[in-house]
Amino acid sequence: MPKAKYDQIYRDLKRKIEEEIFAYQELLPSENTLVEEYQCSRNTIRRAIASLVRDGYVQTMQGKGVRNIFQPLEQASFTIGGIESFRESAQRNHKKGYTKVLCFVELTADEKISHRTGFPVGSELYYIQRLHYLDDKPLILNHNYFLKEVTPGLTAEIASQSIYEYLEHTLHVTIVNSKRTMTVEKMTEIDEKYLDMDALEYNCLAVVSSQTFDSNGIMFEYTQSRHRPDYFRFQDNAVRRGTI
Amino acid sequence: MPKAKYDQIYRDLKRKIEEEIFAYQELLPSENTLVEEYQCSRNTIRRAIASLVRDGYVQTMQGKGVRNIFQPLEQASFTIGGIESFRESAQRNHKKGYTKVLCFVELTADEKISHRTGFPVGSELYYIQRLHYLDDKPLILNHNYFLKEVTPGLTAEIASQSIYEYLEHTLHVTIVNSKRTMTVEKMTEIDEKYLDMDALEYNCLAVVSSQTFDSNGIMFEYTQSRHRPDYFRFQDNAVRRGTI
């Protein structure tokens, strides 16, 4: 599937790091060595390495080399990060997940919705409320707004499976960019009703709001995901400017 | 200060986007046009644009152009994202911030600390507990562990000012990479004591744990930041693989 050479090299190096073929704190082979190994130009190697840096897998040091700083982390809980659908995340964590559609309506963005979501007033939208289960526990309450113009033909049936699969494979909408904001919010009655939080004494949720853009640079989705706090974990890697 | 050409172009384009010299949803000038404008090669332009993509400022579209998708966001609350110290964040948000040191001790990592922080057992550490105030409100309770070997001479006095300024300007330690994990945790008695949370009925905190690496790829800091939820906001931009 990945046809670009730099992407193949990136994946191969990433695998070797994850499988500890390169040890923690060890230096990777030099760029020129990798050029010979992969039979490509130095630029292509550097591009693959830049991706590993961005992932927090390695650290480059001018004059010295490229150090492996990857440490496998406990996957105790459900982890997000990157652009990934609930189904993909569930699969990656080897859990069985399913989705219940609580509400599926069409509506037009008024002033209030526009301000909250970023869609222009008057936009024709699908509004979907969904509950995501992982190992039979309701973990995420999702409020989705999709721009009808970009995502025509959406149904409750599709929403109970994977909306993203429908978008990508049927409508050929490609997701390119997603701006996310994470906050902590007081739990509402609706949250309490759907997420089994009685026994636990949390009164807050982790809330992830995201605006998603398609390949035309059009924002076609606004989603608010309300996560049970005991199963929420977000990973991130920040790199000093200049490396990418 | 930024001497690299691609970095200057990146900053200039970023500024033009922020000042809305390029309108939202407008296409930027084509790469070849920018090549003439900035008198550089196409690769250098492409590198600058790649940085803007990573920031979520623009979106590239093969065959079409580069679209500005930047929208100024409400900075109502304290925002983190990127590698930035508390002092820098406060300054960027035009708030006056100060820091109170609650505890400053030296200790050696035992099994328990090692497991929590990722430092090897036996590491000589500074452990610092700090409270960050913004506009006279205590917002963040910080637990810092610094590797003594990399950060010698740290004092409570320095900790009450800016540790990062000391590291960068006095010790010339450059921070390169920071792995962060965000979770939501139940509030403890200590949290309650220091963060004025009585009136509000939150019983949770936003917790950011981070491991920070220096330019030698050595992890020299582990920090757990416990944020008052009503002032916590984390921004992020996820990009589909292949763009960087």
Place this chain on the structure above:
DNA sequence: AAGATTGACATGTTTAAACAAGTTTGCTAT
């Protein structure tokens, strides 16, 4: 009028080369 083709132009990938700048190593002159 509708459909197909072509050419101009956009970004995406890859190579090659040169030079800059930081680190390490080992030799040399003292």
Place this chain on the structure above:
DNA sequence: ATAGCAAACTTGTTTAAACATGTCAATCTT
């Protein structure tokens, strides 16, 4: 023995060129 230096590495920046691939509009064909 050691301080200093130079050579041989390392990654970082920039240019130039070629070709691939996607988009769009004008034009040609039917």
